Amino acid sequence: MRPQKGISPIIAVVLLIGLTVASAAVLVNFYAPFQQARQSEIEQKGSTEAECAFASIEFTDDDVASNLTASTDTVNVTVDNTGSVDLYDFQITVTISNIAYSYEPDNVTKRTAAVPMKPGDKVVFVTNVTDNLSGTITSVEVVGRNCPRAARKKVDL
Numbered sequence: 001m002r003p004q005k006g007i008s009p010i011i012a013v014v015l016l017i018g019l020t021v022a023s024a025a026v027l028v029n030f031y032a033p034f035q036q037a038r039q040s041e042i043e044q045k046g047s048t049e050a051e052c053a054f055a056s057i058e059f060t061d062d063d064v065a066s067n068l069t070a071s072t073d074t075v076n077v078t079v080d081n082t083g084s085v086d087l088y089d090f091q092i093t094v095t096i097s098n099i100a101y102s103y104e105p106d107n108v109t110k111r112t113a114a115v116p117m118k119p120g121d122k123v124v125f126v127t128n129v130t131d132n133l134s135g136t137i138t139s140v141e142v143v144g145r146n147c148p149r150a151a152r153k154k155v156d157l
Helices: 009-052
Strands: 064-067 074-081 090-096 099-103 122-128 137-144 152-156
Touching: 064 137, 074 090, 074 137, 090 122
Parallel strands: none
Antiparallel strands: 064 074, 074 122, 090 099, 090 137, 137 152
């Protein structure tokens, strides 16, 4: 009886290469949609960041007026859009006694994507304070949330 031989080395190499190619094809089909979704998300975020690089707002302590003793407490902030980007979705944060309170401007002075604050515009944001605040305002921060890194300004009072 003759001893049995295994498969030839050439056939073994061909089988290993075929198995590797088939595995790679399965992995590519599995990961391609995930990669495309991430790439699209990164491209969108990158274009927003690039546009927001030209965003800027400005106001001083003289541009802040508050009335915390009336039946309806208000904080008004006059803000200049000194950048070259439309800004909207603002948030005003008022700090009293080291506690921060965040508000949106009222519906009359609010800025949205449909009605943004254009470059060069000066807007008085009226904020109706819904908390019963007392004390002295120590700082006010305004953030245009469509460009939160660039359209941000905090002023100590």
